[in-house]
Amino acid sequence: MEDFRNEYCMHTATCGQLRATDVNQEVTLCGWAWHTRDHGGLIFIDLRDRDGYTQVVVDPDCVSEEDFHAAEHLGREYVLKVSGRVRERAPEAINPNMITGEIEVLANAVQVLNTSVTPPFSIEDGIETDEITRMKWRYLDIRRPEMLANLKLRHTVTQAMRRALDERGFLEIETPILANSTPEGARDYIVPSRPNPGKFYALPQSPQQFKQMLMCAGVERYYQIARCFRDEDLRADRQPEFTQVDIEMSFVEGDDVCDMMEGVMAETLKAVGVTDVTFPLQKMQYADAMRDYGCDRPDVRFGMLLHDITDIVKDTGFKVFASVAQSGGVVKAINVKGAGDWSRGEVEKLASIAEANGAKGMAWVAFTTDGQEKSPIKKFFTDEEWAALKAEMEVEPGDLLLFAADKPEIANAVLSALRLHMADAMNIPREGHALLWVVNFPMFRYDEDEKKYAAEHHPFTHVLKEDLDKIESDPLACGSYSYDLVMDGFEVGGGTIRIHNAEEQRRILRVVGLTDEEIDEKFGHLIRALELGAPPHGGIALGLDRLVMLLARKDSIRDVIAFPKTSSASDPMTGAPSAVTGRQLKDVSLRIL
Amino acid sequence: MEDFRNEYCMHTATCGQLRATDVNQEVTLCGWAWHTRDHGGLIFIDLRDRDGYTQVVVDPDCVSEEDFHAAEHLGREYVLKVSGRVRERAPEAINPNMITGEIEVLANAVQVLNTSVTPPFSIEDGIETDEITRMKWRYLDIRRPEMLANLKLRHTVTQAMRRALDERGFLEIETPILANSTPEGARDYIVPSRPNPGKFYALPQSPQQFKQMLMCAGVERYYQIARCFRDEDLRADRQPEFTQVDIEMSFVEGDDVCDMMEGVMAETLKAVGVTDVTFPLQKMQYADAMRDYGCDRPDVRFGMLLHDITDIVKDTGFKVFASVAQSGGVVKAINVKGAGDWSRGEVEKLASIAEANGAKGMAWVAFTTDGQEKSPIKKFFTDEEWAALKAEMEVEPGDLLLFAADKPEIANAVLSALRLHMADAMNIPREGHALLWVVNFPMFRYDEDEKKYAAEHHPFTHVLKEDLDKIESDPLACGSYSYDLVMDGFEVGGGTIRIHNAEEQRRILRVVGLTDEEIDEKFGHLIRALELGAPPHGGIALGLDRLVMLLARKDSIRDVIAFPKTSSASDPMTGAPSAVTGRQLKDVSLRIL
Structure with a gap:
């Protein structure tokens, strides 16, 4: 028996832990009464916790009258503490589909720790309850084994990535959530500042500028499991807040970041039992991806x-x-x-x-x-x-x-x-996972609506050395040091080598339409940092929600986020967003239109 | 030589890495020109990176004319890539106060990767530059070895805590930043929601309600290095956003959470070389702390x-x-x-x-x-x-x-x-660190200003079993299952066993002055969760910024936060908070007063 779970708590084993080798042990289990049935004068309880479930047998001859009465009157999702002895099941009762199916626990005490009113939906996998109902009672939805498994998978992925990054000398550093508006392109969430009437923070769309500052600060290798925010209209793989594994390295060029990332991904996939991806990964030129697949995130399966x-x-x-x-x-x-x-x-x-x-x-x-x-x-x-x-x-x-x-x-x-x-x-099989890089995106695209050039990745991207003299004369011919990590037809990561030269940065910003005044106003701190000894650097950001979604083989990132928002960006459980008091608005000098 | 740092990058060693055992190795270093001096026709460069610094000798006989010229014209904080051979220093030149003081690198190539204008302050420890200036050029401030050491210490503490919690079966789960208003007592930061005109999210003052929901969800052991937000007037140990190590466990009572936390703290302190704290820690009754020290966070050194x-x-x-x-x-x-x-x-x-x-x-x-x-x-x-x-x-x-x-x-x-x-x-020595618990806080205090009872910790705290019948009749006599972790005279953590019974929760909320209607409106989702099979649970939250500040022996948490805010909650580097466009305000249906 593993024992880490059972220190400092009421139980001595989990409901997913007991095996035939534990027979005759005295144990205490805590969990939820999942399925209860009365059979031949005995009461059988499937007691469930996050690890699994165990069959508990309550025999009136083995427990007090009071405890038997409690067991007779259990409701669904009652919380129990059961003590008893592990015993082998009769051969015909062994359940090979259940990890604890060889044994059962014969109770000698049954204590109801808490009762439950009838849940609004069944705590079972594969329910067809509508998603809003599941979100309103998210704490019940997560009790379902498949949802708990998603959260455990996310934990395992995150820890494996951290471990791999730690081993490679990356420092985890927190950057501000109360940040400033940045030009990532989507709409910012804005937060009024009370001591600065009429001024607002923006929640970061990514920590891009801060991670570049950390490189200028000599941190050399930074990562963060970073919360990011975009006020966009939502769809299955978009949420108002999402999480990216944000990584930046100094003294790199070309493929260095990809090579590092492959090592981290290899260790992460191994940690979650994915063995069918071979490294090094294919590097597909952007132009070839567009030619052969018509998109920059090809499903190559x-x-x-x-x-x-x-x-x-x-x-x-x-x-x-x-x-x-x-x-x-x-x-x-x-x-x-x-x-x-x-x-x-x-x-x-x-x-x-x-x-x-x-x-x-x-x-x-x-x-x-x-x-x-x-x-x-x-x-x-x-x-x-x-x-x-x-x-x-x-x-x-x-x-x-x-x-x-x-x-x-x-x-x-x-x-x-x-x-x-x-x-x-055609039901073409798409089993397993396929990872590859799509590299060397064009630096610019021409935005027909705005009638101007825009950066394909972002305007901090280093132009290919051989194209540096074409930045002004032929922007669309400029390639960039850029790389997207593509998995199963989804972009799960994207990054670039950044500009570390102040003048190159100014040239790029001019091409995307900024005047020198605008450059100084919006990007002055970046330009100053580049002028003060910025090292060559580059990085990548992985979309953690999407990566875990693909590994869990789910269709929506909402299934791998503990408390997601609906398509109207609200939380049916807590009621957020909600009205605020007049006092709260006055504090921040605002009025509702 | 450790080598993890030097994969995937331009250098083959760090500036803090070379020792006498590396003599005669050919190496490439990257870093910043820290101190440069011309002596006897040679140029000596102290090349600095995040790991330390190494003396580089540039001899005109060993490098190209171009490279020597570059070395002759280095400015402060120029970024260099230097290749050369490690050699022993002459005996009289050995510097025992410098980790690389036994060797120097005789350059055969010097490449300027980037130049620098003159920095506004020296990149040295112990500077007396005013803090606003340091924050405006934070990327230079962090280059100073003492600031980099603080960030490394924070990383080490965080990773040690995660590791200790992982080993104890805790799942790291992210909870929303776009949350709802909660009654933690301080002022909320509010965020307008575009699709819900006139409605606002609140940034969480702590993930309290979400972690309780996760216990109701059967997660059993949760943790998160969680960003929290309080719109309060600032002082040295307050910031608009701060980080807490947020922990919650199910099926616990009494001292279980403290026992767990001591194990985690022991491993964390060991990871950062603190060896003078012995476990188990003293548990001091709240009443005794007030009697003997006059406060609930005694410095017992x-x-x-x-x-x-x-x-x-x-x-x-x-x-x-x-x-x-x-x-x-x-x-x-x-x-x-x-x-x-x-x-x-x-x-x-x-x-x-x-x-x-x-x-x-x-x-x-x-x-x-x-x-x-x-x-x-x-x-x-x-x-x-x-x-x-x-x-x-x-x-x-x-x-x-x-x-x-x-x-x-x-x-x-x-x-x-x-x-x-x-x-x-009196210069009483306060060396080392002293940790202890202060336990069993009163459940309520009487708020003279508001003329009503308030919860001493928070209203989700479980009242001591023996005091349950006094909740209404004698609130001030009720003790609670509560525990603060005190270090060197600061509260570094606080927690309680929570209420898991819906009726007890209603009773407490009534005592602190809520009507049944207000309870349903503000805490309906919590009450519902407690009614649907909530397990007994409790938890704790550690103030990570303050803990690292104490371990780093700094006076301000700003020294252990990469990008802190000033006392007017602004960031001199990026200019946040700043004005937004009329369009941005219209999008969220707001007008500035």
Whole structure:
């Protein structure tokens, strides 16, 4: 028996701990009355705690009348302290699906530590209770073994990361939550300051500026399991507050941060029993990820790659393709194996996915298993073009080709979405986990709405050495020292080597549209720090919630956060956010509109 | 050589690492040019990083002309990468006060990684730069070895605590920062919610309610290094945000939490080299602490205990004492050894300390080393009273007695303050660290301003079993299962066994003045949780900033926080808090008054 759990408390064993080797031990268990049944004059209780559950037998001959009466009148989720002797179960009663299934505890005392009113939903795995109800009674929801397992997994991941980072000489340092507004791009949460009327803190979207300051401070290796805040509209993998494993290192360049991170990830995955990821990880160029997968966070656990067929169709009679190809756009296609027999109706429904991603329509060709070629567009192709298309797409009977013809970003988005949709639709196995790096993102993108350049990662990113002279003359041609860690089709981490030269920092900020005055006003402290002996440095931030979500194989980060918020950013349990008093508003010199 | 620091980076050794055993190794160091001097045609650089500093010798015969030129023109805090060979120093050049003082590095390459403008203050320990300047350039302040040492100490303490808690089966769980208003007593920081106009989150003053919910959730053992927020006026040991090691356990009672905490503290102190604290710790009753030290956080590293002389003076001719003694007050005294020869003027200056703590004046008696008894009050005493006083106070020549006569709380506050002041004044040694528990605080105090009962710790505290029937009839007589961890005269932790019975919780909340409607409105979720099978539970919270401050022997928690705020709650480095745009205010439906 492990014993750390049972020091300093009422019980001597946990409900998940006893085995056949413990038979005849006198034990005390504490937990919740999970399932209770009366059978042959005896009362059987499944007593549950965070470790598991144990069958307790209450025999009127072995306990006091009072205790037996208590056991007869147990309600669901009553809290009990049970003392008794561990005994082997009868052979026919052994439950191999239960970790304590070889034994039971014959009670000699049963004490009700607390009663319970009837819970609003069952404390069982796989319940279909709506999520708002689960959140309102979150303390009951977490009692369910699958939720406790998620929190334990999160703990294990966090501790493994800390240990790995500690061993590599990183110092854990806390940075302010009451911080200043930063240009991460999302909306800040703002906090009024009472002694400074009309002024506000911003909750940090990330500790980016502080970690760069810590490098300037000579800390050399910093990490923090950092709470971050973004006031954005919420969806399944967004929460108003989230947690990132925030890491920064000095005297690094190029791949140094990735190499370090791989070591940490290897130890973390090992700690949670993930053994199917091999290191070193693949490093995929951003341009290749976009070309082959249409996105910068490819799920590489299956193929169905995007093929660029622009050259093949540039003179085709199918004018949609030809005009896109001739006007700087691209025509790309994926080959969905096994969907060649889909009906025209089924295939054409997929156009809605294409359209949701910006396409005006979706061309397709089905190659049925009995050798037919069905398509509205085949008639426009020459034999040579058709043969080249089939060769490029490696067509076999049973294949379905889906096309996108548009600006590259739209064509990629369309086929990336279709690829993932079809993987689900075709039940393509996506077992295990696939990690890789996507590296060398462009430094800038052109923001069509704002009519200006914006930083693809953030404006503190170091431009590739060979592109430094193109910052002003050809911003879109500048690459950057940047790397995203991608897992199972999700971005779980992202980082860059930072700028450590004040003048380079000013040049980048000018390209993204700031005047010298704005630079001094918003980024003066950063520029000053770079001028005062900033070392070369770089870092990365991992999204802890998402990483644990993927490891737990859940669809929502809410299942790996103890107390998440709803999609309207509220907490049904505590009622937050709530009204405040007039006095509280007056204290901070505010009025509600 | 340890090598963890030097993977994935430009250097192969740190500046604090090389010893005589490394002679003849080829190494690369990175760091800051700390002190540079030109001597006999050679350039000597003290190259500094977070680990220490190493003497680098640049000989024009051993480096390129370009590199020598760079070395000749180094400014303070230039960032360098130096490659070279480790060599023994000449015997007369060995510096035993420097960890790398046996060796130096003869450079074969010197690269300037970054330049620096002249820093606004010296990067040296013990500077007298004003604190606002240090905070404005915090990244320079932290480069100073003593500040880096503080951050390393904090890291070591934190990691040791986590390790100790992990080993005891605690799960680290994050609770919300965007929380709801709670009744901890201080002012909340409030955060407007955009999707819920007119509603606000409160930043948590502690995760108290969430940790209790986690116990109700069956987590059984929880901890968190938790950020907490209080919008109070600031002083040396207060910050708008602070960090507590927040711990909660289920199925515990009485001393269980203290026993656990002592194990964790023992391992933590060992990790930072504190060896003079012996466990188990003393448990001092709250009543005894108040009687002997006049406060609930006694510094027990020296004596000078308070003596209650009320009985001795109750009929004395000194009417101030007699009337206090006869009207329910107390007369107490301390004996300051070695101050008996202080002049009357010096002694009477102490009255200002007594008055600052609520006294109307301060009586005293000086016993000079040459046998005189000087006092304005002696004449009012009978010989018997005088003899009894001297016996009680164990008077010897050279002693100074200081008196307080008032309501107990004032007399205690006065003498507690005088005791600490006189310990400083007399240079009483307070080396090492002294930890103890102060336990069994009263459940309630009577708040004279608000004319109602208030909870001494908080209203979730379990009343002593034997006092449960006095909750309504005699609240001030109720003790509680409560324990403060006191170190060197500071409260470094406090906790209680919590109420797990819904009806007891309602009774306590009624005594502190809430109506049943207010209870349901403010504490409905807690009451509901207690009704749904809450286990017996209790916990503790340690003030991490203060603990590290004491271990670092600093006077201010600002010295152990990377980015603290000023006394007006602002950050001179980033400028937070700052103005926000009209758009930001409109988003959250607010207007500045």
